[in-house]
Amino acid sequence: MTITNQQLRDAFLSPQLKHYFEKKLSRLSCAEVRIRVEEALKFLNIAVYCHGNIPVSKEIDEIWHYWILETKEYQKLCSALQGRKFLDHSSNDYLEYFDKDIERRNDLTRDVAMLATYVLNYGPFEKKRVKYWPLAAHLVEKSGLSVRQLNRWLTFGPPWASEWFLATSTNVNA
Amino acid sequence: MTKQKVQAGVLATRSVSPKQALRLRKRLLVTTKALNHLKKKTLISAMKMKQAGCCKPDGGSCCVNKKLN
Numbered sequence: 001m002t003i004t005n006q007q008l009r010d011a012f013l014s015p016q017l018k019h020y021f022e023k024k025l026s027r028l029s030c031a032e033v034r035i036r037v038e039e040a041l042k043f044l045n046i047a048v049y050c051h052g053n054i055p056v057s058k059e060i061d062e063i064w065h066y067w068i069l070e071t072k073e074y075q076k077l078c079s080a081l082q083g084r085k086f087l088d089h090s091s092n093d094y095l096e097y098f099d100k101d102i103e104r105r106n107d108l109t110r111d112v113a114m115l116a117t118y119v120l121n122y123g124p125f126e127k128k129r130v131k132y133w134p135l136a137a138h139l140v141e142k143s144g145l146s147v148r149q150l151n152r153w154l155t156f157g158p159p160w161a162s163e164w165f166l167a168t169s170t171n172v173n174a
Numbered sequence: 175m176t177k178q179k180v181q182a183g184v185l186a187t188r189s190v191s192p193k194q195a196l197r198l199r200k201r202l203l204v205t206t207k208a209l210n211h212l213k214k215k216t217l218i219s220a221m222k223m224k225q226a227g228c229c230k231p232d233g234g235s236c237c238v239n240k241k242l243n
Contacts, residue, residue, distance in 0.1 A: 003185050011184045048180050049189035082183035112202065113195035121187040139202075153201060156194070 002123040008041045009034075012077055017070070024066050036063050039132045046117050048083030052107055053092070055114040057132045064089060111135040116154045124151035 018037075025033045040063035043056045054061060068074050068089055078086045115136055119125065127147045130136045139145045145153075190198075 003187070007185060045183060045185060046187050046189065049187075080184045082180060082185070082187045084181040084183055108202075109192075109195050109199045112199045113190055113192070116190040116195060116198055117187070120190055153198065156198070 003042075003045075003121055005038045008038055008045070012041050012045075012080060013037060014073070017067075017073055020070065021063070021066060025062075035129065036060060036132070039129055040064055040067070042118060042122050044077070044087060045082050046114070046121060047081070047087055048085070049117055050110075050114055052110055055111050055133060055135065057134055057137075060132050108135075119151060119154040124155070 021033050021037055022030055025036070028036075036059055039056065040060045043050075043054070043060060044064065047054075067077060075086070078084070081087070112135070115125075115133060118133065125133070125136055125147055130140050130147060130150070136150060139150055140147060151157075
């Protein structure tokens with residue numbers, strides 16, 4: 001049983017917060033704000049399993065920042081999320097003081113684990129949401145994987161590597 | 175990602191195990207076997223690999239495919 005977008009909104013997004021995000025991100029359509037908030041909630045509700053660099057894009061990080069600024073709401077959110085503990089946020093610019101290579105310190109296994117954890121809890125990636133998860137976006141936009149293939153891989157589907165490279169080769173010849 | 179006990183939230187979630195994550199990662203990477211298979215099927219050629227400066231699978235971002243794109 002996976003968690004739906006509606007369930008996420010009902011559990012964590014109050015009408016006043018919805019209003020707040022739409023005001024802060026008035027340059028975007030309400031539908032786009034809703035998607036970003038949902039993806040932020042998906043990340044935050046599995047963030048307890050994430051160690052190291054965040055696996056989401058800057059647009060989702062922006063939502064997180066706005067949420068943190070509403071301190072009471074953020075505290076309330078953290079106490080309801082998986083883990084029920086305060087989720088700290090730290091900028092790489094700050095962490096760079098301790099570790100010069102922090103920006104480059106990517107861990108593929110960890111990023112893969114977060115994508116698989118996403119699918120495990122929220123179901124397959126939707127095409128329009130892939131861009132908010134950099135590894136997923138890279139695989140789809142740069143490596144020729146379709147969203148269907150991405151989801152199949154993340155759900156431990158049948159071997160697909162040959163199919164992937166066949167698709168890439170076909171694109172090359174076209 | 176280590177296995178840890180976490181307090182369930184309002185909408186409880188689970189994580190994949192480190193073993194599952196490793197298995198997925200392994201399936202993402204280009205293997206010598208896959209490259210040899212594609213060479214055998216003439217989908218990629220040793221010549222193109224040489225042009226691309228590719229000597230071996232490089233951990234997921236196969237330079238042959240990347241440069242041909």
